[in-house]
Amino acid sequence: NILKTMNYITQTKQITSNDGHELDCYITSLDDDKPKNSIVIIQEIFGITDHIKSVCQRYADQGYLVIAPALYDRFEKNITLNYTQFDEGKALRTKLDTNHAILDINAAIAESTGKISVVGFCFGGMLSHVASARLNMDCAVSYYGGFIAEDHLHDAPRCPIMYHFGKLDHAIPMESVELIGATFPEAIIHIYNEAGHGFNCEMRADYHQPSSDLAFERSLTFIRDNT
Numbered sequence: 001n002i003l004k005t006m007n008y009i010t011q012t013k014q015i016t017s018n019d020g021h022e023l024d025c026y027i028t029s030l031d032d033d034k035p036k037n038s039i040v041i042i043q044e045i046f047g048i049t050d051h052i053k054s055v056c057q058r059y060a061d062q063g064y065l066v067i068a069p070a071l072y073d074r075f076e077k078n079i080t081l082n083y084t085q086f087d088e089g090k091a092l093r094t095k096l097d098t099n100h101a102i103l104d105i106n107a108a109i110a111e112s113t114g115k116i117s118v119v120g121f122c123f124g125g126m127l128s129h130v131a132s133a134r135l136n137m138d139c140a141v142s143y144y145g146g147f148i149a150e151d152h153l154h155d156a157p158r159c160p161i162m163y164h165f166g167k168l169d170h171a172i173p174m175e176s177v178e179l180i181g182a183t184f185p186e187a188i189i190h191i192y193n194e195a196g197h198g199f200n201c202e203m204r205a206d207y208h209q210p211s212s213d214l215a216f217e218r219s220l221t222f223i224r225d226n227t
Contacts, residue, residue: 007030007031008028008029008030008031008057008060009028009029009030009031010026010027010028011026011027011028012024012025012026012027013025013027013111015069015107015108015110015111016107017100017103017104017106017107018103018106018107019100019103021073021074021100021103021104022073023069023070023071023073023074023104023107024069024070024073024077024078025067025068025069025070025107025108025111026048026052026053026056026067026068026070027065027066027067027068027111028053028056028057028060028066029060029064029065029066030060030061030063034063035113035114036063036064036065036113036114037063037064037065037113037114037115037116037117037227038064038065038066038067038109038111038112038113038114038115038116038117039059039064039065039066039067039116039117039118039119039223040066040067040068040069040105040108040109040112040116040117040118040119040137041055041056041059041066041067041068041119041120041121041124042068042069042071042105042118042119042120042121042123042124042125042127042128042131043068043069043070043071043072043120043121043123043124044089044121044122044123044124044198044201045081045086045089045090045092045093045122045123046080046081046082046083046085046089047070047072047079047080047081047092048068048070048080049080049081049083049203050203051201051202051203052068052121053068054202055119055121055200056068058216059119059220062220065112065113065114067108067111067112068108069104069105069107069108071096071101071104071105071127072092072096073104074096074097074100074104075092075095075096079092083201083203083204089123093123098127098130101127102127102130102131102134102135105118105127105131105135106131106135109135109136109137114227115138115226115227116136116137116138116227117137117138117139117140117141117223117226117227118131118132118135118137118139118140118141119140119141119143119219119223120140120141120142120143120145121143121144121198121200121201122143122144122145122146122197122198123145123146124143124145125142125143125144125145125146125148125163125164126142126145126146126147126148126152127145128140128141128142128145128161129142129145129148129152129155129157129161129163130152130155132155132157132158132159132161133152133155133156133157133158134155137159138159138160138226138227139159139160139161139162139222139223139226139227140157140159140160140161140162141161141162141163141164141219141222141223142161142162142163142164143163143164143200143215144164144165144166144169144171144172144197144198144199144200145163145172146171146172148176148180149175149176149177149179149180150176153179153180153183156183156184157184157187159226160186160188160222160226161184161187161188162187162188162189162190162218162219162222163177163180163187163188163189163190164190164192164200164215164218164219165177165189165190165191165192166191166192166194166195166196166197166199166206166208166211167191167192167193167194167195168193168194168195168196168206169195169196169197170196170197171197172197174191177189177191188222190215190218192208192211192214192215194208194210194211195208195211196208199211199212199215200212200215200216
């Protein structure tokens, strides 16, 4: 299913992880013949939502091949929640084995071209941190990734990494952010004083456009500097 418009090529493609699991991934890029570096986008607890697709489009606008693996395909196809379904999202997050998610992210990396970056949000922010330690990529960006300080400090990034956190985040205390910074002193950490959890997502109550725009510019510069 390849949708080709005047400016973009977009498709949902089935890929296969190393353990034989088949999953969909959303892929988009500009419709041109220029060689492309790649960005793998890692979903929130809500699945491949319209917001995640819009993030993919935003990076595609900058000339990247963008791939978002559907991590919940481990359970069933096309699981997409709305942003009020927190309990359902948390249940799916808990159900999804981190090792399986990393296998599926690696399958998306295998579809990539050129230099590779991974950018994750919320649940995906944690997974982008873990992926940076376990997989081969050129750089990683983590937006408000929970449980890094609690569960994944042993996963030390092996590539340049940038973290974005909201100071008003009810789920990630500043003590956890400080611990991440102390454990990985070479990491770049940005704190947004007026932002809470999910500040990048226009579909969430915590959306804060000035922080979102600044984080995107910082991420894009970071990716360009490292790819």
